[in-house]
């Protein structure tokens with residue numbers, strides 16, 4: 001099993017046609033698109049028709065990634081707490097075509113995490129890749145001025161949220177004997193800074209969870225690793241730095257780094273910590 005590369009890199013021409021759109025329980029919106037070989041169309045990686053979950057894709061890195069995946073023919077399920085932003089993301093993704101499933105939900109809620117996994121399995125039949133992206137920064141303040149409520153919320157979303165998603169998706173992947181789980185960490189998950197202690201602690205915890213679970217699942221066929229996406233111009237970065245962040249790359253500008261990741265990922269990455277811009 002060691003060194004075996006998932007078949008993400010099979011290249012095919014494609015075209016797409018919208019098939020149907022429907023809602024489930026008023027909260028789930030799915031748009032099915034069938035992909036067929038098309039003459040003269042651009043070629044794409046075999047992200048195509050893989051089933052992804054990207055948590056927290058209503059803006060920032062998660063949304064940029066979901067857009068990229070849809071453009072390459074993936075089936076993408078995603079969530080976020082803000083229903084309006086979720087619908088706006090869904091509308092934008094539908095324009096690019098693709099199979100999408102969007103569900104309002106909070107990863108820190110065990111029920112919502114379970115619902116996202118169950119709906120993805122119901123709609124797409126499998127989960128090939130889980131990307132635990134959803135996170136919050138919390139209030140930027142010295143530790144002595146940071147109330148327990150901020151600590152509780154940051155740890156609930158960033159740590160328990162990651163755990164909830166893994167707990168619900170992993171058994172399905174283990175049963176199939178394949179799958180990829182990417183836990184979004186941070187440079188602050190490896191070296192902490194002042195004024196964002198809760199966020200740093202949560203990302204150190206994400207690294208720890210990655211190592212622990214990777215040991216538990218061993219050679220199950222599932223690959224799990226922690227990923228620092230780099231310093232990216234998003235609302236979170238703006239909040240973290242408290243100044244203009246327009247000099248940093250946008251989520252759209254790191255698309256080629258994501259494609260590079262999907263082309264390169266293999267079994268040797270299991271349990272490791274990676275940097276998206278240094279693969």
Ligand SMILES: NC(=O)c1ccc[n+]([C@@H]2O[C@H](COP(=O)([O-])OP(=O)(O)OC[C@H]3O[C@@H](n4cnc5c(N)ncnc54)[C@H](OP(=O)(O)O)[C@@H]3O)[C@@H](O)[C@H]2O)c1
Nearest residue numbers: 056058059060061080081082106107134135231232234236
């Ligand atoms: N930007 C950077 O420079 C940077 C650097 C290192 C690591 N990271 C990591 O990269 C990931 C994405 O960061 P970002 O900069 O794109 O952040 P962002 O712009 O703040 O976006 C975060 C996304 O997560 C969603 N979210 C937050 N809490 C959630 C919850 N409880 N349940 C479900 N969704 C939730 C948000 O949507 P709602 O508000 O609608 O819920 C939003 O879509 C995070 O894990 C972050 O720690 C970012």
